[in-house]
Amino acid sequence: MSIFRRGWRAIKRFFTRKRVNHPAPVEEKPPxxxxxxxxxxxxxxxxxxxxxxxxxxxxxxxxxxxxxxxxVPTIGYGTIVYPNGKKVTLNDPPCTRKQAKSWLAWExxxxxxxxxxxxxxxxxxxxxxxxxxxxxxAYNLGIYRVIRGSIAEALKAGDMDRVAKLMSQYNKARNRxxxxxxxxxxTRRRKAEIELFYAEDxxxxx
Numbered sequence: 033m034s035i036f037r038r039g040w041r042a043i044k045r046f047f048t049r050k051r052v053n054h055p056a057p058v059e060e061k062p063p064x065x066x067x068x069x070x071x072x073x074x075x076x077x078x079x080x081x082x083x084x085x086x087x088x089x090x091x092x093x094x095x096x097x098x099x100x101x102x103x104v105p106t107i108g109y110g111t112i113v114y115p116n117g118k119k120v121t122l123n124d125p126p127c128t129r130k131q132a133k134s135w136l137a138w139e140x141x142x143x144x145x146x147x148x149x150x151x152x153x154x155x156x157x158x159x160x161x162x163x164x165x166x167x168x169x170a171y172n173l174g175i176y177r178v179i180r181g182s183i184a185e186a187l188k189a190g191d192m193d194r195v196a197k198l199m200s201q202y203n204k205a206r207n208r209x210x211x212x213x214x215x216x217x218x219t220r221r222r223k224a225e226i227e228l229f230y231a232e233d234x235x236x237x238x
Contacts (some may be wrong), residue, residue: 074149079140082228085162087171088136090221095126101205108132111170113141141165143175150179156187165229169199172221177202190207196226 079087092109097120100106105120108127112120115138127135147166150157158166170178177183186194203218 041151042118072089072145073148073152075152076144076153077158077163078144079158079167080164082161082231083168085138086094086164086221087168090168090217090224091108093129093132095128095132096123097122099160101217103208105170109136111135113139115139133152140169143170146175146179150184151187151205154188155195156190159233161228161231161233162192165199165225168228169202170224172218173202192229196229199229 040056053088088109097105097107099122100110100112100166104112105122105124106112107120107124109132111132114120115135144167147163147170150156151163165179178187183195183198186192200222203222204212204214205218206212
């Protein structure tokens with residue numbers, strides 16, 4: 033089922049309802065206080081609610097550190113590096129959902145700033161949904177997969193069909209022996225991102 037059919041109400045329920053997927057942490061620690069960021073440039077975009085919902089659904093919430101399929105220590109909603117620059121380790125204490133959301137917001141802002149800079153510097157026009165799909169892709173694979181290389185060239189050329197095709201190819205991960213193999217979860221995520229990429233922009237409160 034399309035992620036858009038659930039509408040704004042489903043998005044609000046997602047962020048307000050209480051769900052327990054993992055053992056509750058022993059104590060709640062305040063989120064890491066981020067440094068001050070510069071103001072956004074005029075014309076800069078933000079990840080919309082559909083993009084955030086896509087990211088959180090595919091990342092899932094994990095209160096305790098774990099190894100992702102690529103063997104990288106991860107916590108919260110796919111966090112691998114804390115806002116203070118420290119990498120996540122398997123010995124780190126558990127986090128709360130509030131902490132995880134603050135780390136997610138911090139990383140989204142970092143990727144949004146870099147993608148906005150690339151788009152504005154190259155006078156590339158994208159929709160809110162296209163921007164959000166690219167941010168979800170970058171959250172999973174790194175922002176430089178978008179602003180450098182073949183995807184960046186396709187964006188500069190205005191070839192959005194090629195952008196989507198290139199995104200779909202990133203559905204594999206290396207196992208412990210270094211062999212690339214397709215992951216069903218990545219295939220599903222790429223499909224959802226491309227669906228969002230092609231979706232017509234609509235007001236989020238409709």
